[in-house]
Amino acid sequence: MASITIDQVDKVYPNGFQAIYGLSLDVADGEFVVLVGPSGCGKSTALRMVAGLEEISNGELRIGERIVNDVEPKNRDIAMVFQNYALYPHMTVAENIGFALKLAKIPKAEVAARVTEAAKMLELSDQLASRPSQLSGGQRQRVAMGRAIVREPAAFLMDEPLSNLDAKLRVQMRADISRLQRQLGVTTIYVTHDQVEAMTMGDRVAVLKDGYLQQVDTPQHLYDRPGNVFVAAFIGSPSMNLYEATLAGRALRLGDESLMLPGATFDQRPALASYDGRKIAVGIRPEDLEDATLAADVADGATISSTVELTESLGSEIVVHFALDAARVDPGNPDAADDVSGADAVARFDPRSACRAGEPVGIAVTVENLHFFDLDSHEAIWD
Template sequence: MSNVDLSGVAKVYDDDLLAVEDVDLAVEDGEFLVMVGPSGCGKSTTLRMIAGLETATAGEIEIGDRVVNDVRPQDRDIAMVFQNYALYPHMTVRENMSFGLRLAEHDDGEIESRVEEAAELLEIPELLDQLPKQLSGGQQQRVALGRAIVRDPDVFLMDEPLSNLDAKLRTQMRTELQRIQEELGVTTIYVTHDQTEAMTMGDRIAILDDGELQQVAAPKTCYDRPNNEFVAGFIGSPSMNFFDVTATPTDDGVALAGTGFETNLPIDLPAGEYTLGVRPEDLAIATGDGHIDTVVDVVEPMGADNFIYLQPAEGSGEITARVDSEYHPEPGSTISLGFDPADVHFFGEDGERVPLDDEPKTVTTA
């Protein structure tokens, strides 16, 4: 097993396209780190630089105690699992899993032992003599994982390996991947655009946007204390609601004035212009005078909950509330929404989080 360290890593393509900018990232030995962000944010490019499939324009990449910038991919002791399973159709599962070991001229007995152990771990020993065309998508993905596992690498690199699976199987394979990684204890860097995968799988998550690292922390930390407005809006489903507000300090806290609402909160916040963030699950239906008057647009039943999409009674924009499934207002009706002061987030004009009550600011790099 090995740690992976990136120091000032950047990637600029020939047409002066800056794909990754000055990334500092330390992945601990045995850690499961998930890199997540929207399409085009630079996460796959970063992974490919770690693998050696892309050359870093600047910075240093270290695996274990070796700087590997000039080391060939096959000599970096990594194994990569792609979105495309890339199985040889004319080879059996056993032959696909053992192919890399045979190229490396390992002993036949060792190859057979590694393949059998990986098949048991992946719960596919009965498939070893079948061809890929006889397998389901989930089974093919397990074979692709097995091909990586038998190499016994220092680091696993996974680039959206579950995106071709249906929703139910994707959920099942998320659990399986976590189990396998915990049993093997191998340092794993996993790339996805799916924030649900990031929140449920990673020991920590690294969030990128437009080639820049926005925050690296445990999933719950990113959810509870997002570093900036981008992270706040990206992590969590449905996304956080944002309101432009003006803050005026008072004797017992701060008065907030936004389009269509005014409220007082018992918090210490300097005077100024802010973006107020409130998650849909932290909005409550208010009795009497609510903080925000809204008009119901769409109610989306989700089983245990209802998602209510609303328009402000004054101004423009969209507000989302996540409420109990028993509450089902009629479209066009007017409701008032309130929130607990402990559940709000504030962001400055630069988009950065404004800590409250001496809350420490989460660092962007690790």
């Protein structure tokens, strides 16, 4: 096992396109770090540079204390798990898992022991004689994991390994991979475009956009204190509602609605006071909005009124779409499905809510949890 240090790394292709800009990231020994971001953000390119499958244009890459910029992939002591499993169809599960060990001329008895141990860990003991075509998608992914495990590498690199699985299997495999990583204690870098995977699996999450590292932190801290508009919108599902607003003392004017901010907001964000009289970007998470008839202890000036456009009942909650007469802020996510020219906001209501499409609704806002950003730089407003 070993740490991985990415120090001011660039990736520029021969045609001049730059995919990665000055990426710096320290992955501690035994840590599970997730690289997440929209399509084309550079996360897979960064992983491939660590693996040695892409050359580094500038900067330094270390695995442990060793600089590996010019070290061949096979000599980096890493194991990679791919999106498409990359299994040999003519080999059995046992042969696939043990193939790298066979190439390394490990004694047959040791190969058999390692394969048996990995299969037991991955609940594949009954499938060792099967071929990949006889396995489910989840079992194939376990075989790919087993092939990585038996090598006992210094680090695991995983490139969207769950993207070919259905929703139920993805949930199961998320838990399996997390359990295995903790059990083995192997340094792991995991790439995904799915922020739910990132939040549920990583010790820390690194958010990338257009080749730049936006923020790296624990999942909870990313959720609670996003550093900019992009991270705020990317982390959380449904996505954060982002609108232009005007600050006037403690009053926050949001289109034709007004919210009163508690004094604690300015204590926590001293720089916010300097925006008095100016436009800012305000972020409201859907879970911080509730049907006012069901909300308890709603503070004065902490409700807005609107009309329900659509409801989606999920059993445990109702996702409510409603209109706000305020300009939306573009989070800059090319994968976002929302049309930012519209004025559609989303709330997560208690399932007891009786709201209906086309009817007026009072919405309680947890004003203590609002997020504020500079409208020009899109950076969070704190100190």
